[in-house]
Amino acid sequence: MAGPEHVAIIMDGNGRWANARSMPRAFGHKAGVEAVRRTVRAAPRFGIRHLTLYAFSSENWSRPPDEVRDLLGLLRLYIHRDLSELAANGVCVRVIGGREGLQPDLLDLIERAEQRTRGNVRLNLNIAFNYGSRDEILRAAQKLVDQARQSPDCDRRLTSADITAALDTAGLPDPDLIIRTSGEMRLSNFLLWQAAYSEFVFLDCMWPDFDEAELVRALEEYGRRERRYGAVATARDAAL
Numbered sequence: 001m002a003g004p005e006h007v008a009i010i011m012d013g014n015g016r017w018a019n020a021r022s023m024p025r026a027f028g029h030k031a032g033v034e035a036v037r038r039t040v041r042a043a044p045r046f047g048i049r050h051l052t053l054y055a056f057s058s059e060n061w062s063r064p065p066d067e068v069r070d071l072l073g074l075l076r077l078y079i080h081r082d083l084s085e086l087a088a089n090g091v092c093v094r095v096i097g098g099r100e101g102l103q104p105d106l107l108d109l110i111e112r113a114e115q116r117t118r119g120n121v122r123l124n125l126n127i128a129f130n131y132g133s134r135d136e137i138l139r140a141a142q143k144l145v146d147q148a149r150q151s152p153d154c155d156r157r158l159t160s161a162d163i164t165a166a167l168d169t170a171g172l173p174d175p176d177l178i179i180r181t182s183g184e185m186r187l188s189n190f191l192l193w194q195a196a197y198s199e200f201v202f203l204d205c206m207w208p209d210f211d212e213a214e215l216v217r218a219l220e221e222y223g224r225r226e227r228r229y230g231a232v233a234t235a236r237d238a239a240l
């Protein structure tokens with residue numbers, strides 16, 4: 001099977017990685033940023049056109065304030081430090097997730113990163129930040145209600161394409177492959193609508209240990225899957 005065009009990753013296990021080294025959780029988050037760099041650099045070499053990384057969930061605000069501060073600081077640092085390299089390497093950055101209530105300097109940084117890299121086509125890097133799939137679907141539904149209110153004479157029925165187009169991921173293909181590190185096997189409110197027919201690969205490695213070899217492991221596993229989308233197996237298998 002052809003390789004996945006869109007890979008989404010739930011980058012989990014930073015805290016446990018640090019704990020195992022008797023270090024504070026922040027140490028794990030910092031090491032996690034290095035794994036992000038490695039992954040973004042490697043992705044285009046494997047034919048990946050869209051890479052979506054779950055960096056901070058809408059539920060992660062419930063962590064201790066120090067940890068939340070560390071995580072926000074790391075996003076700022078990553079954009080500051082890597083934006084030039086990303087722009088030069090043809091990476092188009094997009095941040096998905098709720099924007100309301102984010103600090104103005106962070107909003108400004110996100111908007112600058114998106115604007116500066118807008119025309120790039122080598123890799124679409126989608127950073128899911130303050131992202132929760134239920135929140136995204138709720139915002140999309142509200143958008144559609146607001147649009148309908150503005151044209152009360154229109155009695156057209158909604159289609160699934162209307163919802164897809166109102167989500168933060170509008171214009172992106174659904175993820176072919178969703179990888180989660182750290183051995184946890186759940187979605188934790190990630191891409192619930194978009195993952196309808198995604199393949200899942202759960203890796204035992206903690207996110208700071210994720211590297212090209214782990215990516216290859218996940219891609220090889222994906223290559224052994226057969227995607228049926230509810231239909232029957234391929235003609236050759238069905239004939240057996």
Ligand code: IPE
Nearest residue numbers: 011012013014015016055056
């Ligand atoms: C992933 O690592 C990073 C974020 C969720 C922001 P965790 O911080 O969840 O690490 P564990 O799961 O506690 O080990």
Ligand code: IPE
Nearest residue numbers: 010011012054055056057188
């Ligand atoms: C999911 O990881 C969110 C991110 C990777 C950003 P969590 O560590 O927050 O998820 P749970 O709490 O284990 O489900």
Ligand code: MG
Nearest residue numbers: 012013014015
């Ligand atoms: Mg976790």
